[in-house]
Amino acid sequence: MTTTLNRESLLKAYRSMRTIREFEERVHTDFATGEIPGFVHLYAGEEASATGVCMHLTGTDYIASTHRGHGHCIAKGVDPVGMMAEIWGKATGTCKGKGGSMHIADLSVGMLGANGIVGGGGPLICGTALAAKIRGTKDVGVCFFGDGASNQGTIFEAMNLAAVWKLPAIFVAENNGYAEATSSKYSVPCENIADRAPAFGMPGVIVDGFDFFAVHQAAGEAIKRAREGGGPTLLEVKLSRYYGHFEGDQQTYRAPGEVQRLRETKDCLLQFRRRVTADGEITNEQLDAIDREVKTLIDDSVVRAKADPKPAAAELLTDVYVSY
Amino acid sequence: MSAIHTLTMPKWGLSMQEGKVNGWLKKLGDTIAVGEEIVEVESEKIAGAVEASVAGVLRRQSAGEGDVLPVGGLLGIVADADVADAEIDAAVADFMANFTPATGDEEDAGPSPEKIEVGGKKLRYLKLGVGGSERGREVGEPMILIHGFGGDLNNWLFNHAALAVDREVYALDLPGHGESSKDVGEGSLGALAAAVTGFMDAVGIESAHLVGHSMGGAVSLTVAAAAPERVRSLTLIASAGLGEDINGAYIDGFVAAGDRRALKPLLTELFADPALVTRQLVDDMLKYKRLEGVGDALRTLAGSLFENGRQATVLRETAARFGKPVLVIWGADDRIIPAAHAQGLTAPVLVEVLPKQGHMLQMEAANEVNRLIGRFLG
Amino acid sequence: MARKITYQQAINEALDQEMARDASVIIMGEDNAGGAGAPGEEDAWGGVLGVTKGLFHKYPGRVLDTPISESGYVGAAVGAACNGLRPVAELMFVDFIGVCFDQIYNQAAKFRYMFGGKAQTPVVIRAMYGAGFRAAAQHSQCLYNMFTHIPGLKVVVPSNPYDAKGLLIQSIRDNDPVIFLEHKVLYTMEGDVPEESYTVPFGEANVVREGDDVTIVAFGRMVNQALLAAAALQKQGIHCEVIDPRTTSPLDEDTILESVEKTGRLVVVDESTPRCSMASDIAGLVAQKAFGALKAPIEPVTAPHVPVPFSDALEDLYVPSPAAVEAAVIRVKEYR
Missing domain, CATH: 3.40.50.1820 (Alpha/Beta hydrolase fold, catalytic domain)
Incomplete structure (x- = not known):
């Protein structure tokens, strides 16, 4: 399969995926020490999805994310340093330490928030897409959701509304096989989530979520159609998460060796490296350099997050209303 | 017949439909000159005094302090000292028999802005x-x-x-x-x-x-x-x-x-x-x-x-x-x-x-x- | 000011004037126009009771009929508010909140706080509430207390046409999510409403009637019940002060407390069921902050702790009546 991406874009894509991976692996390590408060849901393994979709988006396109949102944030351009501080509950965090892992948002880059409510983002993204349509901006809205959310009424309502209003919206179902500890083989009674698309009068596309290039191409077509007034698309990305539903989940519901096998054979970063170095356009050294830079960035973000102050007591009462 | 003058609840402004008697400034039997303030009255918007348009004696205070009357309702009677009480009582009775307060719905056809x-x-x-x-x-x-x-x-x-x-x-x-x-x-x-x-x-x-x-x-x-x-x-x-x-x-x-x-x-x-x-x-x-x-x-x-x-x-x-x-x-x-x-x-x-x-x-x-x-x- | 229009017309006029003034204002809801996609008339209904009638043709593309899909379109209104519009979404009956509450209380209400003050969500959710239409248990509730409980929401309960217009314009211009609740029995109420645009600020109670003996705090339609009671009580020499808070969130605590400091006696009239209601909220507030001024126990006058019944014989008993208010006032007045 050929790609239309130039070298600069390829390096950008790699950097995005590598940053997500490094970020998540580091949170995984640090969470185990007990220093990170609350709970976190890691995106490691799914990087090609967020990056493959968001590579097509501008700062004024919106995405809505999920409780497993770090990857979407990074791919959409949220600063990882602020994100790390947020996860550590610090005043310097993206949300001043008031949102935490499940609520990282940065509207200035079109990131409408990770979301603690499964399926919560579907209606919201219909709204950003509606605003774009009414204002004639050609922007799109992308709703990321999982196989668990695919069974939520909000997602059905959102897909229906998007089709009724012919909104520039893309519904990206990231099917990682498990809603918490329940397999999608149990909870999704049809073969594929994308099979539901025709019922809403929109195209349904299935794509291999380990293959950045496949996601990138399929997302590109859906987003182009949306920008041109062609209405919504349901894109099912089949992938896997490398860690549990949340950190601390022993994942006893998974097959022994399942994750290890995927990491060794299908990992999106491995596949990407193999492919772009094979045709000589990009060298291993270039990618290694990115790996080092990203590691430095994430290491540094943790050092800063640890040192940064927690929110002042007065912050408890601020930011509830614009005015009250 | 020497004049018997009714003192009635004034209408101050288009929306006024009733007024409250805040207090009498003159006592029964007081002699009143033209222009003198007789009784203080309050609408929901403003308080003011009702003033005598004729001279005479305050013969009746038909409304007491705190009473709420419709516009046009009888506050009291001013008449000369020599008018007989019976005549005054008859005038009051006559007024009461004939007075119908405006309902407010009919939007009294006075001049409007x-x-x-x-x-x-x-x-x-x-x-x-x-x-x-x-x-x-x-x-x-x-x-x-x-x-x-x-x-x-x-x-x-x-x-x-x-x-x-x-x-x-x-x-x-x-x-x-x-x-x-x-x-x-x-x-x-x-x-x-x-x-x-x-x-x-x-x-x-x-x-x-x-x-x-x-x-x-x-x-x-x-x-x-x-x-x-x-x-x-x-x-x-x-x-x-x-x-x-x-x-x-x-x-x-x-x-x-x-x-x-x-x-x-x-x-x-x-x-x-x-x-x-x-x-x-x-x-x-x-x-x-x-x-x-x-x-x-x-x-x-x-x-x-x-x-x-x-x-x-x-x-x-x-x-x-x-x-x-x-x-x-x-x-x-x-x-x-x-x-x-x-x-x-x-x-x-x-x-x-x-x-x-x-x-x-x-x-x-x-x-x-x-x-x-x-x-x-x- | 001489012009009288109804509560319903006042709401329509507020929407009309704000849509004319600001192109980012859109409205959406089930049959807000009516007739979408059907072979007959467009704008056939203009809202189920005609409140939005006429706006569809006046503002092309900005009056959106929705599928019966409250979670979808209420959430869409919230999302659109995050992306530069000022949507007014109509939840036909507030009872339907059950199928879309998440988009309001977990999403819209919390964005600003969760996102560290970097988001604003200028969305208005309009909804009809209240008993009196023989509409039974799922179309008659009075749920402003539920919204009032949620930090991040503002809650508006206009009791008359003047307030309805000014508060709705304020709601649309406000940068926070606002729940705007319209009592269906009040739609035909007439009152003086300026033709010009104006705003009535939030958190500023209206002292509808002044008096020294007993304070009556009442909400929405209950303000009128309180006024009827106060007029009757006046004839018995009991002078009631009637306070209409106009918004339950923010709440003008000062006006209520100042009044109770003066009268020492409080009746709260609330069409909601009694538990965790505005009646209990106000009673708690006054018990805590004006305890020393109280000369009698606080009397709540509320609906009973039952669903809204259908039969007129029962529904009329359900809604707090002027007679019930009167009796409560007399109880607190005569308390020794």
Whole structure:
């Protein structure tokens, strides 16, 4: 399969995926020490999805994310340093330490928030897409959701509304096989989530979520159609998460060796490296350099997050209303 | 039969349907002269006194303190001392038998405010009384009542009808006020004066007696300076434009006040009797202040006319040299513009300072003010 | 001001004037126009009771009929508010909140706080509420207390046409999510409403009637019940002060407390069921902050702790009546 991406874009894509991976692996390590408060849901393994979709988006396109949102944030351009501080509950965090892992948002880059409510983002993204349509901006809205959310009424309502209003919206179902500890083989009674698309009068596309290039191409077509007034698309990305539903989940519901096998054979970063170095356009050294830079960035973000102050007591009462 | 006069609940303003008796100022059997205040009455908007239109003796107090009566309801009876009690009782019985209060639904067909386009802006006005040509006999020339800063034509509630007995009297909402357009341009006296002359053109008044209260007085003076031929006389009540002093805290506070709590103490400064500042009066003022454009209009006017607690324009010379009748009326205890501004104005300017009165004396001392104006215009 | 229009017309006029003034204002809801996609008339209904009638043709593309899909379109209104519009979404009956509450209380209400003050969500959710239409248990509830409980929401309960217009314009211009609740029985109520645009600020109670004996705090339609009671009580020499808070969030605590400091006696009239209601909220507030002024126990006058019944014989008993208010006032007045 050929790609239309130039070298600069390829390096950008790699950097995005590598940053997500490094970020998540580091949170995984640090969470185990007990220093990170609350709970976190890691995106490691799914990087090609967020990056493959968001590579097509501008700062004024919106995405809505999920409780497993770090990857979407990074791919959409949220600063990882602020994100790390947020996860550590610090005043310097993206949300001043008031949102935490499940609520990282940065509207200035079109990131409408990770979301603690499964399926919560579907209606919201219909709204950003509606605003774009009414204002004639050609922007799109992308709703990321999982196989668990695919069974939520909000997602059905959102897909229906998007089709009724012919909104520039893309519904990206990231099917990682498990809603918490329940397999999608149990909870999704049809073969594929994308099979539901025709019922809403929109195209349904299935794509291999380990293959950045496949996601990138399929997302590109859906987003182009949306920008041109062609209405919504349901894109099912089949992938896997490398860690549990949340950190601390022993994942006893998974097959022994399942994750290890995927990491060794299908990992999106491995596949990407193999492919772009094979045709000589990009060298291993270039990618290694990115790996080092990203590691430095994430290491540094943790050092800063640890040192940064927690929110002042007065912050408890601020930011509830614009005015009250 | 010597006359038996019924004293009835007055109708102050279009919306008044009933009034409460606050207290009798005269006792049963008191002898009463024309113009004397007999009983204090309160509508939901304002309190005031009912005054005797005939001389006689107060023979009955049909309503007691605290009673609520419909407009037109019987307050009491004034009659000569020699009228028999039986006659009076019969008159009361007759009144009661025939009186039917207005339901309020039928929207009593009295005159109501109108709107007219002047220079592309809407001005609201209320006309009472009729002119000579309509009545076929000699009556007074037209009069225009011009309210003050933040006021409107309702400021003349207790004066308008009395002054319109023998002439047509127009009460105007200046630009930025009441229900007139809220565009005040640069907010100068000249712009407001132009609205007044524009209004006169629009309704076909060649010249008129101008009665101005507070800022409306300064507007009247400005009209007199710019177009003296359009002004037959000037009555300046607690007028701006006669000195530099003005209560800057009141002006700034009034412009800024956005709620009842802020506004009420300010409005209290306008009156000698703080009890006159009723809930409804404050509420009506708030309703005005909330209208789109009013905030900007008031800020513009205050900035142009009354910045930093000083009046930008003093027109004492205009008053002194006008050459036509000028009457200046002031409340001695005015807390907005000091009565001292009335000092030093000499004949032919007539000056009347009413003791124990505040800034809104045309409302609080309506009967006295009406009498002074009536006498002034002969 | 001489012009009288109805509560319903006042709401329509507020929407109309704000849509004319600001192109970012859109409205959406089930049959807000009516007739979408059907062979007959467009704008056939203009809202189920005609409140939005006429706006569809006046503002092309800005009056959106929705599928019966409250979670979808209420959430869409919230999302659109995050992306530069000022949507007014109509939830036909507030009872339908059950199928879309998440989009309001977990999403719209919390964005600003969760996102560290970097989001604003200027969305208005309009909804009809209240008993009196024989509409039974799922179309008659009075749920403003539920919204009032949620930080991040503002809650508006206009009791008359003047307030309805000014508060709705304020709601649309406000930068926070606002729940605007319209009592269906009040739609035909007439009152003086200025033709011009104006705003009535939030958190500023209206002292509808002044009096020294007993304070009555009432919400929405209950303000009128309270006024009827106060007029009757006046004839018995009992002077009631009637306070209409106009918004339950923010709440003008000061006006209520000042009044109770003066009267020492409080009746709260609330069409909601009694538990965790505005009646209990106000009672708690006054018990805590004006305890020393109280001369009698606080009397709540509320609906009973039952669903809204259908039969007129029962529904009329359900809604707090002027007679019930009167009786409560007399109880607190005569308390020794």
